[in-house]
Structures are given as structure tokens and as C-alpha cells.
Amino acid sequence: MTASATDILPTDQSIGDVSSQLTGIPLHFPARRQWWIAMAVAIALLALFIVSVVELFTRGVGIWGLNVPVTWAFAIHNYVWWLGIGHAGTLISALLLLTGSEWRNSLNRFAETMTLFAVVCAGIYPVIHLGRPWYLYWMFPYPATMDVWPQFRSPLEWDIWAVLTYLSVSVLFWYTGLIPDLANARDRARRRGWQVFFGILALGWRGSTIHWHRWSRTYRIMAAIAVPLVVSVHSEISLLFAASQLPGWHSTLFPPYFVLGAAFSGFAVVSVIAVALRAMFDLKNLVTRKHLDVLGKVLLATGLMTGYGYVFEVVDALYSGNPHDLQTLLNRTTGAYAWLYWGAVFFNFVPLQLLWWRQVRRTGWALLLISVSVIIGMWLERYMILVTTLYRDFLVSSWSHYTPTFWDWSTYVGTIGLFLVPFLLAIRFIPVISIFETEKTLLDEQETRDG
Amino acid sequence: MSTIRLRATIFGIATLACLCLGAMIDPHTTLAAYLIGWITLAAIPIGGLLILATTYLVRRAWTDDLHPVLIATTAALPLCGALFVPVLLGQSLLYPVAAGADVPAFKAAYLAPWAFALRTIAYFAIWSVLAALLARAWGNSARMNRAASITLIVASLTISLAGIDWLESLNADFHSSIYGLLFLSFTLMSSLPFVVGFGLLSARRIRSTRGYGGLFLGTLLLWGYLHAMQYIVIWAGNIPDEVTWYLDRTRGGWQYVTALLALGQFVAPFLLLLSAYVRRDRRWLFSICAATLILRDVEAALLAFPEIHDLNVVLLPFATIAALLFIASAFVLVVARKFSDADGYLNAPAARA
Numbered sequence: 001m002t003a004s005a006t007d008i009l010p011t012d013q014s015i016g017d018v019s020s021q022l023t024g025i026p027l028h029f030p031a032r033r034q035w036w037i038a039m040a041v042a043i044a045l046l047a048l049f050i051v052s053v054v055e056l057f058t059r060g061v062g063i064w065g066l067n068v069p070v071t072w073a074f075a076i077h078n079y080v081w082w083l084g085i086g087h088a089g090t091l092i093s094a095l096l097l098l099t100g101s102e103w104r105n106s107l108n109r110f111a112e113t114m115t116l117f118a119v120v121c122a123g124i125y126p127v128i129h130l131g132r133p134w135y136l137y138w139m140f141p142y143p144a145t146m147d148v149w150p151q152f153r154s155p156l157e158w159d160i161w162a163v164l165t166y167l168s169v170s171v172l173f174w175y176t177g178l179i180p181d182l183a184n185a186r187d188r189a190r191r192r193g194w195q196v197f198f199g200i201l202a203l204g205w206r207g208s209t210i211h212w213h214r215w216s217r218t219y220r221i222m223a224a225i226a227v228p229l230v231v232s233v234h235s236e237i238s239l240l241f242a243a244s245q246l247p248g249w250h251s252t253l254f255p256p257y258f259v260l261g262a263a264f265s266g267f268a269v270v271s272v273i274a275v276a277l278r279a280m281f282d283l284k285n286l287v288t289r290k291h292l293d294v295l296g297k298v299l300l301a302t303g304l305m306t307g308y309g310y311v312f313e314v315v316d317a318l319y320s321g322n323p324h325d326l327q328t329l330l331n332r333t334t335g336a337y338a339w340l341y342w343g344a345v346f347f348n349f350v351p352l353q354l355l356w357w358r359q360v361r362r363t364g365w366a367l368l369l370i371s372v373s374v375i376i377g378m379w380l381e382r383y384m385i386l387v388t389t390l391y392r393d394f395l396v397s398s399w400s401h402y403t404p405t406f407w408d409w410s411t412y413v414g415t416i417g418l419f420l421v422p423f424l425l426a427i428r429f430i431p432v433i434s435i436f437e438t439e440k441t442l443l444d445e446q447e448t449r450d451g
Numbered sequence: 452m453s454t455i456r457l458r459a460t461i462f463g464i465a466t467l468a469c470l471c472l473g474a475m476i477d478p479h480t481t482l483a484a485y486l487i488g489w490i491t492l493a494a495i496p497i498g499g500l501l502i503l504a505t506t507y508l509v510r511r512a513w514t515d516d517l518h519p520v521l522i523a524t525t526a527a528l529p530l531c532g533a534l535f536v537p538v539l540l541g542q543s544l545l546y547p548v549a550a551g552a553d554v555p556a557f558k559a560a561y562l563a564p565w566a567f568a569l570r571t572i573a574y575f576a577i578w579s580v581l582a583a584l585l586a587r588a589w590g591n592s593a594r595m596n597r598a599a600s601i602t603l604i605v606a607s608l609t610i611s612l613a614g615i616d617w618l619e620s621l622n623a624d625f626h627s628s629i630y631g632l633l634f635l636s637f638t639l640m641s642s643l644p645f646v647v648g649f650g651l652l653s654a655r656r657i658r659s660t661r662g663y664g665g666l667f668l669g670t671l672l673l674w675g676y677l678h679a680m681q682y683i684v685i686w687a688g689n690i691p692d693e694v695t696w697y698l699d700r701t702r703g704g705w706q707y708v709t710a711l712l713a714l715g716q717f718v719a720p721f722l723l724l725l726s727a728y729v730r731r732d733r734r735w736l737f738s739i740c741a742a743t744l745i746l747r748d749v750e751a752a753l754l755a756f757p758e759i760h761d762l763n764v765v766l767l768p769f770a771t772i773a774a775l776l777f778i779a780s781a782f783v784l785v786v787a788r789k790f791s792d793a794d795g796y797l798n799a800p801a802a803r804a
């Protein structure tokens with residue numbers, strides 16, 4: 001009953017055409033106007049981010065809407081949101097490589113690229129929210145000459161180790177995958193500048209059998225390291241909350257719930273980028289409707305798994321009978337921030353159900369809109385988890401509310417510029433889709449067709 | 452096969468007699484042992500439902516390879532439900548809420564004996580219908596997708612709730628939101644080695660074992676991850692109602708059982724399965740599957756026994772073995788024909804050979 005192998009790429013295109021089409025993107029950039037418009041918006045957002053950070057460093061975290069008891073809000077919220085988005089790139093690339101899923105080959109390059117810059121956006125938040133960022137180095141793993149030791153039992157300390165490790169492995173994994181394509185671009189470049197640029201980055205790759213053998217082993221080993229790393233890093237992020245004793249945060253389900261939520265939001269961003277690049281560079285022959293179909297299925301599956309977390313958070317609160325847990329549940333569903341809870345439920349799960357229909361999954365704009373809904377929903381979810389636990393403290397005398405200020409919003413919106421500027425530079429200067437892996441998929445399909 | 456059925460009948464009658472004798476000596480201990488034996492073996496068809504549905508959605512060689520075994524395994528679900536009747540009848544001997552423990556209002560109503568029994572009946576009715584739905588869908592791609600999607604959604608939720616009912620509620624004060632997922636992974640860890648081990652018995656069906664080794668490694672990591680996360684969150688929170696669950700499992704001799712499970716069920720197979728040779732070798736993989744199935748009973752015991760007090764330690768191991776053999780005999784007896792079909796299928800020349 002095994003389904004026959006269905007072609008994901010049209011087999012009536014030649015390997016040479018694919019190679020020319022993809023190396024042609026950085027060498028003879030086809031969408032200059034759209035790219036410059038996008039870049040102008042991205043630079044404006046980045047400028048807003050810089051202004052916000054200068055203001056923050058000048059006046060301190062008091063410019064944000066933090067108060068007692070809501071001492072932790074937008075900074076950690078957006079940190080988790082960005083890091084979650086970043087995880088999908090590694091998952092798509094590494095997990096699907098290990099499971100031999102060929103459809104990843106048209107998506108993994110930009111998904112990995114997205115990961116790198118999303119992790120940078122996430123990583124910037126712990127730095128700027130310190131209040132005294134010049135003491136950042138206290139958290140680094142260096143010999144403590146001042147006898148002021150970090151609290152090694154705190155997830156806040158684990159955090160910096162986790163993110164730095166994740167960033168390092170993601171960069172290495174991304175770069176390792178890129179080497180054969182950089183050599184391809186080097187060989188096709190006609191101008192001396194491009195030849196030198198790609199020549200240096202290609203590290204002397206000649207495509208010999210021994211090169212391929214070593215590269216293949218390295219790539220797979222790195223993938224095998226990257227997958228558990230994604231799970232452990234986002235589980236550690238969940239411990240920032242779950243390791244506390246606060247109702248609504250102290251939940252044993254949080255680690256898998258956060259990992260799945262991260263994959264969910266990340267796949268939504270990958271879908272948005274896939275649809276956008278497909279239209280921008282006319283890549284319909286390489287990012288096909290079948291790719292969109294598979295992305296839609298994965299989004300639906302991860303969404304339903306995230307929904308499991310919602311259900312069992314409620315089940316456990318009811319089952320425990322703990323008055324604090326029950327009160328937090330009531331605050332979430334009917335309190336001042338109920339709109340966050342129900343907003344997260346709506347945006348995450350209601351439009352998502354359209355993905356049960358094949359036609360919807362294969363329609364670019366529909367997938368794009370549903371993915372945007374998921375991105376909003378996951379943003380609301382993290383906001384909800386943070387604020388609804390904190391704003392009603394154990395002592396009624398400490399109850400308060402939280403409202404983000406202009407600077408909260410400007411910093412957050414600015415990080416979108418921080419993401420877009422390097423991402424747009426990357427799609428301008430490196431092959432946006434893995435050339436050799438796409439060619440391999442195409443070649444395999446053509447050989448199957450020709451018997 | 453008739454010889455096997457005859458043996459199963461003899462074993463079944465003999466072990467039932469032993470259990471009846473045990474019940475006359477100490478019903479409390481005998482029922483606790485029966486619960487463990489039942490959980491250990493019932494987890495195989497319950498987890499099989501999830502694996503069968505996944506093989507329908509992810510169509511690879513395993514869809515064909517494991518299908519007959521999985522169909523035969525999941526056909527045992529109604530029998531599993533019937534075999535739980537002794538526990539339902541003796542709830543007050545094992546479950547604190549049924550025995551009248553003072554618990555919050557919702558928990559008291561939710562775990563009331565009649566609600567507990569009704570839910571258990573509903574679980575098995577739902578799972579049996581899903582198993583039938585999956586069996587009928589075979590051969591029709593669209594129906595397979597539909598049946599598998601429905602099964603995965605409904606079964607994931609109901610299996611998690613069942614784990615809370617049958618195991619978590621043995622401790623009236625403990626609660627852990629990951630517990631349902633832990634039980635779900637428990638069923639996968641029982642079912643996967645069973646169906647892979649059964650498939651390996653036929654050289655024709657599972658020809659390349661490498662993928663199954665990787666699959667088993669992935670399941671093992673999931674199981675270990677979920678346990679580790681529960682432990683870390685509870686350790687960090689250090690809340691009395693939660694940490695006592697671990698304290699009960701790290702003293703009074705249970706620390707050795709915990710160590711055995713951690714080393715035997717996680718560390719050793721994990722290190723072995725890192726080797727490509729072990730993943731490829733049929734005998735290694737079969738040995739790991741067999742060892743895992745034996746250790747399932749140890750995990751079931753570790754999850755349940757520390758919560759059940761005043762057990763007769765002399766009677767307990769004998770009653771547990773008798774319960775395991777009785778339930779296994781009943782399985783063989785009732786679903787022998789299904790396994791016979793599976794066996795015939797396994798030994799027939801493979802369609803792709």
C-alpha cells in the first residue's frame with residue numbers, strides 16, 4: 001500500500017536551467033525595485049530600533065510599561081516569540097534531512113537563513129533588557145575573578161548558554177550547507193569581484209568525491225546535533241517560566257508545549273517567506289504548489305499539537321483543584337486580558353482549520369493569510385502567558401495592570417527591521433534556494449521517470 | 452496455531468486460579484499486581500492505534516511492513532476493556548478518591564467511581580471504533596488519510612485522559628500537566644518494540660532494519676525527554692505535593708528500580724542505538740525490543756506501586772507475574788486468529804519481493 005513516489009518538482013526542466021535560474025538571482029538580480037522598496041521599509045524599522053535602544057540606554061527600562069507586579073513583559077515576550085520563529089528553520093532543514101524528506105530541498109536555505117536572523121533578534125532582548133547592559137559579560141562563561149558567581153541553577157543562566165550554543169550550531173549548519181552552492185556561484189560568476197567573493201566563501205570546494213563524502217557526513221552529523229538542540233533550547237526557554245512557582249507558569253507541560261508552539265509559529269513564517277519569494281523571483285517551478293501543500297499540512301499538524309497544550313493546561317488546572325491555578329485560569333478566560341486568551345485561540349486555531357482542504361493549502365495567498373494569522377496568534381499567546389499570570393499577584397494589594405508604552409512597541413517593531421535588513425541582504429547576495437540539493441531532487445525524479 | 456491456543460488456555464486457567472488464590476489471601480495486593488500487568492499489556496494495542504494511524508499518514512515501507520501486525524494488535528482493544536472490569540469493581544481498594552479521600556470538589560466528582568467507570572468504557576468504545584475505521588480504510592488512500600487524522604486527534608486526547616484516570620489518580624494530591632503525554636509515550640514505548648519485534652520474526656517483511664532502529668531511537672528520546680522535563684520542572688518548583696512523587700520513588704528500595712529503569716530503558720539502548728551497526732543488525736534490534744518489553748512492566752510498577760500502600764511484598768511479585776501471564780494468555784486466545792492472519796501474511800512472499 002505504499003504510495004508511489006510523487007514528483008514534487010516538474011521533471012520537464014533541465015538541471016542546467018535550474019542552476020542558471022538560481023545562481024542568476026544574486027548575479028543578475030531580477031527584482032531590484034521590489035527589493036529596494038522592501039529594504040527602505042526595513043531600514044526605517046531598523047532606524048526606529050536604534051533610536052529606541054539609544055533612548056532605553058539613556059533613560060533606563062523605566063521607559064517601558066513595566067511595573068510591580070508585571071516586572072517582565074514585552075522584552076521576554078518578544079524574545080520567546082522570535083526564538084520560536086527561528087526554530088522552524090533548523091527543524092525543517094535538519095529533521096527533514098535526517099528523515100530523507102526530499103521536499104525540504106527547495107525550502108531549507110531560506111528557512112535556515114531566517115533562523116539566523118530571528119535568533120539575533122531574540123538574542124538582542126536579554127542584552128537590552130538588563131537595565132545595565134554593560135554588565136552583560138557577567139553572564140558569560142568566563143572565570144569569575146570577582147567572586148560573583150552566576151546562579152548556575154537558574155534558567156536565566158542556562159539561557160545564555162543555550163542561545164549562544166544554538167546560534168553557533170545554526171551558523172555552522174547553515175554555512176556547511178551553503179558551501180557547494182557558493183562554489184557553483186563562483187564558477188558561474190563573470191565579474192572578478194563576484195569570483196573573489198564567492199571563491200573565498202567556498203573554501204576551495206572542487207566537488208571531488210572525497211569533498212562530497214566528507215561534506216555529506218559533516219552535514220548529517222550537524223543535523224543530528226541540531227535537532228535535539230532545538231528541542232533542548234526551547235525547552236530551556238519554557239523553564240524561564242515553568243521553573244518558578246507561579247500559577248499559570250509552573251506547569252510540567254510547558255517544555256513540549258513551547259517546543260511545538262515554536263515549530264508552529266516558525267513554520268508559519270517559513271510559509272510566508274516561501275509564498276513571498278515564490279512570487280518575487282518567479283520560482284513557481286521550484287517552490288511548487290506541492291511544496292505549499294506540504295507546508296500547509298505541517299502547519300496544521302503542529303497547530304493541532306499546540307492545541308493539545310491548550311487543552312491539557314485547562315484539564316490540569318481543573319483536575320488539580322488548586323485555588324491559585326483555578327483563579328489564573330479564570331483570569332485568563334474571563335479577566336481583563338481575556339481578549340488575549342481568546343484572541344490567541346482564534347488566530348491560532350480557527351483560520352487554521354481551512355488547511356484541512358487541499359485546495360486551500362495549494363493556494364499561495366490563502367496559505368499566506370492563514371500563516372499571518374498564526375504568527376499573530378502565537379504572539380498573543382506569549383503575551384497572554386506572561387501578563388495573565390503576573391498582573392494578579394498572590395497579594396490582592398499588589399494587583400495591577402500592564403500596558404505597553406510607545407517604547408515597548410517601537411523596540412518590538414524595530415526588531416522586525418533588525419530581522420529584515422540582513423535577511424534582504426542575504427537573499428540579494430547568496431543563492432536563496434539550495435542549488436545542488438534541488439538539482440539532486442530533480443535528477444532523482446527524472447531518473448525515476450525514465451526508468 | 453492451535454497448539455498455541457491450547458497452551459494459552461492452559462496458562463490462562465492456571466494463572467487465573469493463581470490470581471483467585473491471591474485475591475483470597477490479599478485482594479488489595481493482588482488487584483494492584485493485576486493493574487500493573489494490565490497496564491503493561493494493554494499499552495501495546497493502545498499505542499498501536501497511534502502507530503497504525505501514523506503509518507497511514509506517513510506512507511513509507513513501514514505502512515506495508517507493519518500493517519498486519521498493527522491490525523491484529525489493535526483488534527485486541529475490546530478485550531483490553533473487558534479485562535479492566537476487575538479493577539473497575541475493586542476501585543476502592545486502589546484509588547484514594549473511590550476510597551473516600553478528601554479532595555477538591557471537581558476532582559471528587561471527576562474521579563467518582565461511576566464517572567471513572569463510564570469514562571473507561573467510553574475510551575475503549577472509541578478506540579475500538581477507531582481501530583475498525585482504520586482497518587476498513589486500508590486500500591483507499593483518501594479514507595486512510597481521513598481515518599488516520601481522526602484517530603490521531605481523538606486518540607491522543609483520550610489516551611492522555613486515560614493515563615490521568617488509571618495512573619495519576621492513584622495519588623490523590625499529585626497533579627502534573629505533562630502526565631497525559633507521559634502515558635502516551637508509555638504506550639508508544641510498549642507498542643513499537645512489540646510490532647517491530649513481531650515484524651522482525653519474519654525475514655521477508657522487515658528487510659531493512661535501519662529505519663526502525665532510528666524510529667525506535669526517536670521514540671526513546673521522546674520518552675526520556677518527557678520524563679526529564681517533568682523532573683526538572685518539579686525539582687525547580689520544589690512544591691511539596693509534587694516533589695513527594697519523586698521522593699516516594701527514590702527511597703524504600705524504589706531508588707534501585709528507578710536506577711534500573713533509567714539505565715536499562717534509556718541509557719543503554721540510547722548508547723547502543725547510536726551505532727549504525729546496531730540499528731542495521733536484526734538480532735541487536737530484536738534484543739533491544741525484547742528488553743524494552745520486559746522493562747515496560749518495571750515502569751508500570753514504578754508509576755503505580757509507590758502510590759499504593761500496605762502491599763504484601765511476598766505476594767506482590769508472584770501476583771504480578773500471574774497477572775501478566777493471565778492477560779497475555781487471554782490476548783493470545785482471543786486474537787489468535789488475527790495474529791494467525793498476520794503470521795500468514797508475514798510468511799507469505801511479500802508483494803514487492
